[in-house]
Amino acid sequence: MDKSMQIFTRLLQVLRQRAVWTMCVVVFTADVVSGIVVPTFSLYAASLGASLALIGLLTSFNGLTSIVASVPIGLLSDLRGRKQVLAGGMLLFALSSAFYTMVPNPWLLIPVRVMGSLGMIAVFMVGVAYMGDVVAKEDRGLAVGLYSTAMGLGFTVGPAAGGLLAERYGYRAGFWLAAGVALVGFFVALWGLAPKQRQPAGSTPVTTVPMATRLRLMAQEPNLLAASLANLANNVVFTTVFSFVPLFAASLTIGQAAIGSMFAGRALASTVARLPTGLLTTRIPSKYLMISALALAGLTLMLVAQVDSPAALAVLMLVDGVAFGMYLTAGQSFITENAADLDRGTAMGVYNTAGSIGGTIGPFALGILAGVVGLAAVFRVTAVVALAGAVTLWLLSARGRNTATTPQESATADFSG
Incomplete structure (x- = not known):
């Protein structure tokens, strides 16, 4: 207490x-x-x-x-x-x-x-x-x-x-x-x-480090790479849910109003999960919450591929909402906790870019797959992507270390795990 x-x-x-x-x-x-x-x-x-x-x-x-x-x-x-x-x-x-x-x-x-x-x-x-x-x-x-x-x-x-x-x-x-x-x-x-804070005395100005060098150094950081790949997987899950679950629901003879209510419930579950996840980061490392959220999302989609009941699908969408709310909060927390102050915006840019790649390419590729083998296979493949993202995050983040050896490198990366 x-x-x-x-x-x-x-x-x-x-x-x-x-x-x-x-x-x-x-x-x-x-x-x-x-x-x-x-x-x-x-x-x-x-x-x-x-x-x-x-x-x-x-x-x-x-x-x-x-x-x-x-x-x-x-x-x-x-x-x-x-x-x-x-x-x-x-x-x-x-x-x-x-x-x-x-x-x-x-x-x-x-x-x-x-x-x-x-x-x-x-x-x-x-x-x-x-x-x-x-x-x-x-x-x-x-x-x-x-x-x-x-x-x-x-x-x-x-x-x-x-x-x-x-x-x-x-x-x-x-x-x-x-x-x-x-x-x-x-x-x-x-x-x-709040306005921009003054740079600490004696620190290396960010402008002295070329952008290409900064991005190369950041890309070599296992934690940032792991988080970015995990975000790619999470966005594949997100776009799959919003692109294909409504079609799957319609195939179960669920009406438009019920589908709308189902997604409203998912949004509410996602919102409710966010602050508790933020509170949990004070006790549990955010990367473990990210891994748990991706694993939960993957297992949920595996079950979606099996259901034939509107009520069961509605419950699974609530669970998916919780998983998304957990991942969103934990993933953003992970970047803010690990990125160097002078490079936090760039680190978020790398993380966001990876997610956008997943959200842009995923629906196109999965749409082709759906046309060939059906919607259930799409959910199973996306579940594998989510679980692979969780495993990748676990393995790569375990290698996380501070590789900075010069003042310029210290100014560009601080993903020491």
Whole structure:
């Protein structure tokens, strides 16, 4: 009981910090915006005359933009400060949401989609690095738990508000609401986020280390490599669930309303799991929580391939939500705990890029597989990917060590496990 009270007290102390709760408000507004835009975007594009092929292309730009831009944006936040990048990301959210309402034809949605994707990277990814900057190392798991919970709550509110407005007043009304919410987040970021901290005296300036050298050194770190490969596997699981479980549910004669409720329950389970996972990182190393989450996701998908009952599938989606919430929080905590202060944004960029590769390539490859051998095989293959990610994380992270031998190397990597 004493230890539990101590952890709860620490949680309150972390939450009382202006730099922390302000970031939680910012990421909440960002995910409200995402929650408004994401569910209605394809329908809006279709209303403008977009073909299914164009809608698929527009959807893929999220992953493609993330693959290309995650590391540069992370590096920019290391060099120029997180606050400027985060505020800029919220401004991109606001502008892209407003521009959606102004395009005269669906092809012009492409540059606006890229703008919104850049905003997502700048806020969601850099926000994690920011949390690692403003709290003590032993509190980073708690801070990331709060952060990811705020994200989940935002994505719970956004679809409800956006769907209601779209139904009553049209899609553009929802996008204007998203733009307004994003502007609130922008001004909150300018007002409350902590500015870039001064570099400690005697440390090696990051700008003296070429970007290619920094990335090469970081890629050689077993812990970062392990976490990135695990994130690739986790995103394959995530996109498989959202791409193919609805089709599988429909084959079980589950109606659209029930499928929607099933995924709403999954989202709630994911959100509920995040803060407890952050609390657990104070007692259990985050990499073990990541391994447990991937293993749970893999076993869940193995069972999905076997079920023929709507109730059983709904329960498994709740379990998958818990696994995703655990992994999201533990994975982000792992990076913030292990990355050097001067390179945390770049490390998050590498981690995010790997996840985006999994989320972009996975659905395409698994879609081909589904057409050949059926949906059940897709779930089994994805389960193997998840379990392989867990094993890879276990094996590679066991080799984690601090390989820095020069001041420049020390400035670029600190994944000592």
